[in-house]
Amino acid sequence: xxxTDAVIIxxxxxxxxxxxxxxxxxxxxxxxxxxxxAGGQCIELYPDKPIYDIPAVPxxxxxxxxxxxxxxxxxxxxxxxxxxRVEEVRQDKDKWIVKTNKNNEFSTPNIIIAGGVGxxxxxxxxxxxxxxxxxxxxxxxxKNKEELxxxxxxxxxxxxxxxxxALELSNLSKITLIHRRDEFxxxxxxxxxxxxxxxxxxxxxxxxxxxxxxxxxESIKSISVKFDDGKVExxxxxxxxxxxxxxxxxxxxxxxxxxxxKKTIEVNSQNFETNKKGIFAIGDICNxxxxxxxxxxxxxxxxxxxxxxxxxxxxxxxxxxEFTTASKxxxxxxxKK
Ligand SMILES: Cc1cc2nc3c(=O)[nH]c(=O)nc-3n(C[C@H](O)[C@H](O)[C@H](O)COP(=O)(O)OP(=O)(O)OC[C@H]3O[C@@H](n4cnc5c(N)ncnc54)[C@H](O)[C@@H]3O)c2cc1C
Numbered sequence: 518x519x520x521t522d523a524v525i526i527x528x529x530x531x532x533x534x535x536x537x538x539x540x541x542x543x544x545x546x547x548x549x550x551x552x553x554x555a556g557g558q559c560i561e562l563y564p565d566k567p568i569y570d571i572p573a574v575p576x577x578x579x580x581x582x583x584x585x586x587x588x589x590x591x592x593x594x595x596x597x598x599x600x601x602r603v604e605e606v607r608q609d610k611d612k613w614i615v616k617t618n619k620n621n622e623f624s625t626p627n628i629i630i631a632g633g634v635g636x637x638x639x640x641x642x643x644x645x646x647x648x649x650x651x652x653x654x655x656x657x658x659x660k661n662k663e664e665l666x667x668x669x670x671x672x673x674x675x676x677x678x679x680x681x682x683a684l685e686l687s688n689l690s691k692i693t694l695i696h697r698r699d700e701f702x703x704x705x706x707x708x709x710x711x712x713x714x715x716x717x718x719x720x721x722x723x724x725x726x727x728x729x730x731x732x733x734x735e736s737i738k739s740i741s742v743k744f745d746d747g748k749v750e751x752x753x754x755x756x757x758x759x760x761x762x763x764x765x766x767x768x769x770x771x772x773x774x775x776x777x778x779k780k781t782i783e784v785n786s787q788n789f790e791t792n793k794k795g796i797f798a799i800g801d802i803c804n805x806x807x808x809x810x811x812x813x814x815x816x817x818x819x820x821x822x823x824x825x826x827x828x829x830x831x832x833x834x835x836x837x838x839e840f841t842t843a844s845k846x847x848x849x850x851x852x853k854k
Pocket of ligand 1: 526527528529530531532549550551552556557558559562563567568569570601602603604631632633634635636637767768769770799800801802810811812813815
């Protein structure tokens with residue numbers, strides 16, 4: 518079982534800044550996020566929108582903020598574990614054991630929950646019979662493009678993910694793009710590329726229709742889609758890719774015995790510790806009198822929580838407050854000296 522000074526649950530902006538604050542104090546963190554990349558809401562919900570209230574940054578997009586936060590924590594060589602959801606936390610004497618849905622376990626004196634509004638999860642296809650194919654021939658994200666070579670792929674969705682993957686995979690495989698409306702929401706220039714490929718017979722587009730059934734036992738053989746006029750069409754298919762957007766689920770966090778207020782975790786505003794010693798909650802997921810769900814508030818919460826993380830991880834050392842401008846130790850940790 519891996520040991521670390523702190524496990525951070527959530528790689529949103531606040532989780533990322535927590536890495537920095539722990540790193541300045543010489544603490545190592547492991548960060549776990551259910552998604553396949555860092556950035557949380559900034560990346561998933563508004564990557565291109567400008568943010569105007571990050572101190573000393575007059576304007577930056579969600580994507581730029583994430584990029585800069587990642588740049589700022591580079592010196593700490595932090596281990597990120599993506600595509601895994603933290604399912605369970607349990608006490609082991611003065612430590613906590615953190616377990617993910619892929620059964621990875623970590624031992625740590627400190628857990629920082631920076632889980633925002635909960636884990637982002639793909640909105641799934643509602644057909645019951647399709648569940649058994651999940652992870653084998655039904656995917657809600659593309660992890661390895663090579664596995665999708667020379668296949669018959671049916672892609673569901675009308676947004677950017679569906680269009681981008683239809684275009685990208687059309688070089689490798691036979692693509693059918695299926696959407697329940699005639700209009701697509703994705704970027705017009707991607708759509709016009711796809712229409713061009715459709716005219717050349719390289720991509721097939723089916724609209725307005727929805728998945729009706731899936732045929733196959735061990736693997737998918739074909740699917741049937743039903744058009745709005747009632748007509749049903751069978752499409753030979755090896756792989757289904759479905760991109761119906763993300764839903765946010767508080768998920769397992771609600772079962773960890775923490776004091777909750779609706780979907781947020783109650784903390785004190787001195788060190789942002791929860792009712793469990795060594796479990797801290799920061800960012801959108803925490804709640805205390807006067808809480809503002811802003812990125813800058815999360816940054817402040819990360820700074821204060823990291824001090825108590827230090828005290829728990831290094832009980833024999835005295836915590837010393839230091840400025841980054843003046844501390845040689847901090848500058849060394851940042852690789853500046
Ligand atoms: C459209 C929009 C515009 C906004 N504009 C601004 C603005 O201008 N200024 C501003 O300050 N704020 C703005 N916000 C709010 C800001 O985005 C949030 O305050 C911020 O993202 C909170 O950061 P966070 O790190 O706490 O959580 P999040 O960004 O929500 O990240 C949480 C991460 O935790 C992960 N996670 C949760 N549970 C688990 C689990 N059990 N296991 C593994 N991973 C888990 C999630 O997958 C997610 O990636 C805006 C929000 C939206 C939606």
